[in-house]
Amino acid sequence: MPAEMNRQILLASRPQGEPVPENFRLVETAIPKAGPGQMLLHTIYLSLDPYMRGRMDAGKSYAAPVGIGEVMEGGAVSVVVESNLAGYSPGEIVVARTGWQEFSLSNGEGGHKVDPALGPISFALGVLGMPGLTAYTGLFNIGKPKVGETLVVAAASGAVGSVVGQIARIKGCQVVGIAGGDQKCRFVKQELGFDECLDHRLPDLAGRLQGACPKGVDIYFENVGGDVFEAILPLLNNFARIPVCGLIAHYNATQPPQGTNRVPQLMREILVKRLSFQGFIVFDFASQFGQFVHDVSGWLRQGRIKYREDITDGLENAPRELIGLLKGENFGKKIIRVSPDPSKR
Amino acid sequence: MPAEMNRQILLASRPQGEPVPENFRLVETAIPKAGPGQMLLHTIYLSLDPYMRGRMDAGKSYAAPVGIGEVMEGGAVSVVVESNLAGYSPGEIVVARTGWQEFSLSNGEGGHKVDPALGPISFALGVLGMPGLTAYTGLFNIGKPKVGETLVVAAASGAVGSVVGQIARIKGCQVVGIAGGDQKCRFVKQELGFDECLDHRLPDLAGRLQGACPKGVDIYFENVGGDVFEAILPLLNNFARIPVCGLIAHYNATQPPQGTNRVPQLMREILVKRLSFQGFIVFDFASQFGQFVHDVSGWLRQGRIKYREDITDGLENAPRELIGLLKGENFGKKIIRVSPDPSKR
Numbered sequence: 001m002p003a004e005m006n007r008q009i010l011l012a013s014r015p016q017g018e019p020v021p022e023n024f025r026l027v028e029t030a031i032p033k034a035g036p037g038q039m040l041l042h043t044i045y046l047s048l049d050p051y052m053r054g055r056m057d058a059g060k061s062y063a064a065p066v067g068i069g070e071v072m073e074g075g076a077v078s079v080v081v082e083s084n085l086a087g088y089s090p091g092e093i094v095v096a097r098t099g100w101q102e103f104s105l106s107n108g109e110g111g112h113k114v115d116p117a118l119g120p121i122s123f124a125l126g127v128l129g130m131p132g133l134t135a136y137t138g139l140f141n142i143g144k145p146k147v148g149e150t151l152v153v154a155a156a157s158g159a160v161g162s163v164v165g166q167i168a169r170i171k172g173c174q175v176v177g178i179a180g181g182d183q184k185c186r187f188v189k190q191e192l193g194f195d196e197c198l199d200h201r202l203p204d205l206a207g208r209l210q211g212a213c214p215k216g217v218d219i220y221f222e223n224v225g226g227d228v229f230e231a232i233l234p235l236l237n238n239f240a241r242i243p244v245c246g247l248i249a250h251y252n253a254t255q256p257p258q259g260t261n262r263v264p265q266l267m268r269e270i271l272v273k274r275l276s277f278q279g280f281i282v283f284d285f286a287s288q289f290g291q292f293v294h295d296v297s298g299w300l301r302q303g304r305i306k307y308r309e310d311i312t313d314g315l316e317n318a319p320r321e322l323i324g325l326l327k328g329e330n331f332g333k334k335i336i337r338v339s340p341d342p343s344k345r
Numbered sequence: 346m347p348a349e350m351n352r353q354i355l356l357a358s359r360p361q362g363e364p365v366p367e368n369f370r371l372v373e374t375a376i377p378k379a380g381p382g383q384m385l386l387h388t389i390y391l392s393l394d395p396y397m398r399g400r401m402d403a404g405k406s407y408a409a410p411v412g413i414g415e416v417m418e419g420g421a422v423s424v425v426v427e428s429n430l431a432g433y434s435p436g437e438i439v440v441a442r443t444g445w446q447e448f449s450l451s452n453g454e455g456g457h458k459v460d461p462a463l464g465p466i467s468f469a470l471g472v473l474g475m476p477g478l479t480a481y482t483g484l485f486n487i488g489k490p491k492v493g494e495t496l497v498v499a500a501a502s503g504a505v506g507s508v509v510g511q512i513a514r515i516k517g518c519q520v521v522g523i524a525g526g527d528q529k530c531r532f533v534k535q536e537l538g539f540d541e542c543l544d545h546r547l548p549d550l551a552g553r554l555q556g557a558c559p560k561g562v563d564i565y566f567e568n569v570g571g572d573v574f575e576a577i578l579p580l581l582n583n584f585a586r587i588p589v590c591g592l593i594a595h596y597n598a599t600q601p602p603q604g605t606n607r608v609p610q611l612m613r614e615i616l617v618k619r620l621s622f623q624g625f626i627v628f629d630f631a632s633q634f635g636q637f638v639h640d641v642s643g644w645l646r647q648g649r650i651k652y653r654e655d656i657t658d659g660l661e662n663a664p665r666e667l668i669g670l671l672k673g674e675n676f677g678k679k680i681i682r683v684s685p686d687p688s689k690r
Binding site: 062222225226229238244245246247250253256257258259260261262263264265266267268269270271272273274275276277278279280281284 | 406407567570571574583589590591592595598601602603604605606607608609610611612613614615616617618619620621622623624625626629
């Protein structure tokens with residue numbers, strides 16, 4: 001079953017603004033051998049996520065950037081091919097940060113086995129993985145939803161936003177999503193059950209948001225930034241909470257917007273309305289993983305959380321799909337199927 | 346002892362930028378009579394505080410603005426002259442929000458008796474009053490100081506900043522103050538015992554702050570905004586907390602600064618460093634008043650908190666002194682002595 005060579009996608013150069021295909025390079029290398037304490041993994045599903053754009057820049061972020069000529073970073077679900085690692089056997093399914101490649105070595109660090117009883121194994125990259133944990137921990141630890149409050153989340157059909165909104169509804173909030181295009185908005189309202197979903201591509205988002213949030217906004221789960229943030233700011237109620245999880249609207253920016261420095265106005269809003277802005281990264285809450293999987297897998301089983309994947313075949317398509325993801329072209333959690341899913345044969 | 350007339354200072358017009366004397370008007374009116382359930386108070390000490398600038402504007406803030414022709418708002422320590430209110434007797438000292446006037450009526454709401462055993466009665470306007478409670482509750486509820494952390498606070502010789510820094514030192518923090526001018530900085534270091542105090546009027550505040558905070562900044566108690574905030578932002582450590590208590594640098598601004606909108610950069614810092622910004626108003630934590638008075642009066646008695654007042658005689662000087670306060674011309678907690686302090690006779 002394993003191909004004769006390992007295909008990898010490397011970071012070839014750092015993007016200026018939007019990434020282009022030339023920033024990536026597909027190479028073929030020998031399939032590595034598992035040494036002592038290691039296992040050889042064959043990638044099945046590779047996750048594509050907005051944070052990857054940040055890893056392509058040289059600037060310091062919460063993690064070191066990917067080096068030029070290095071394999072692009074990413075989480076993936078794989079099958080164990082060979083194992084010299086106690087507790088792991090060939091044929092088992094694991095999720096780990098093994099990168100954009102068909103084969104990888106792992107010593108098990110930062111990874112864990114996937115329980116196929118909880119759902120399709122690809123869910124370990126989304127609703128039952130890093131994006132789901134991001135939604136769950138940001139919402140509960142920082143957003144602190146209360147019955148009757150209003151929550152707004154953008155990228156509402158995506159891996160994080162869809163889970164944020166559905167959990168907030170389970171907790172009794174009025175939930176307004178924002179998404180790009182009529183198809184996504186209909187999905188968010190009709191399938192995910194949000195109270196409302198607004199298309200940010202249509203005019204006057206600020207006015208429509210105000211109409212959709214007659215009691216103001218108590219929780220704004222920030223995963224986009226930019227114009228959506230500007231439209232939300234005047235609607236925030238006293239004591240509103242803003243978990244800051246992502247800023248996809250800024251990731252491709254090459255320079256800050258000119259005109260007026262609105263920091264003083266933002267600080268004034270924080271003061272007068274007693275707002276809480278708190279940034280977080282999912283790893284800060286890794287210890288809550290067990291509780292998260294317990295709760296969210298339960299809600300999935302009960303049909304109270306729905307989840308959509310947008311799967312593309314072929315590792316070679318990962319660059320194009322990441323470029324599209326950063327423009328909102330995906331519809332649901334973006335995944336690259338690198339090799340066939342053995343659980344579906 | 347009471348004068349024949351009541352002198353009051355009214356808001357005559359709303360300032361454009363910095364307040365000017367013409368924004369205020371001194372009037373004489375009859376001394377009111379205490380009706381049922383009321384007491385007549387004679388003002389001894391009137392507090393001047395930066396928040397008063399906000400009350401002079403028409404815009405909505407956390408409290409309604411003072412109306413044109415209305416008595417300027419403010420807290421004051423007074424002596425009871427007549428009382429038809431159960432529990433209050435002539436000669437007792439109370440603190441209440443009675444405004445810029447020599448005599449006032451009160452039904453006791455929003456006020457309380459001053460215990461002269463805890464310190465000079467004027468302390469009820471500062472270290473043992475609203476500014477002290479602001480410092481104490483903002484620091485503990487939002488700043489959450491831990492031994493060995495670095496705290497920065499501006500307006501370090503003022504009523505709030507001086508208490509923030511001294512409590513943080515008691516809790517084991519490295520404390521760096523910022524103040525305007527050499528005299529204040531020497532006071533903050535030598536008398537208040539801060540580890541360092543930097544003069545914001547000298548060049549390269551950002552560079553000097555970096556030198557004074559070799560381990561970065563874990564808590565920035567925000568009471569000024571503007572250039573100080575810009576200098577602090579790059580020094581904030583991961584998981585830093587920023588209680589947002591005041592923005593005196595912006596209060597006289599007539600328009601936002603032009604150039605670059607730094608909101609996206611601020612949001613990125615919040616995300617990447619997992620910063621917590623939280624606005625608060627002292628009234629949000631009113632329930633902690635008892636614990637605050639217990640702790641801070643104890644530290645005062647032990648000499649672990651020192652406190653400086655800047656007292657000017659005469660209600661007629663309140664406008665000039667508020668204008669000066671907004672430019673940092675006061676040195677210590679600014680108070681107007683409206684009538685002689687009976688506890689000092």
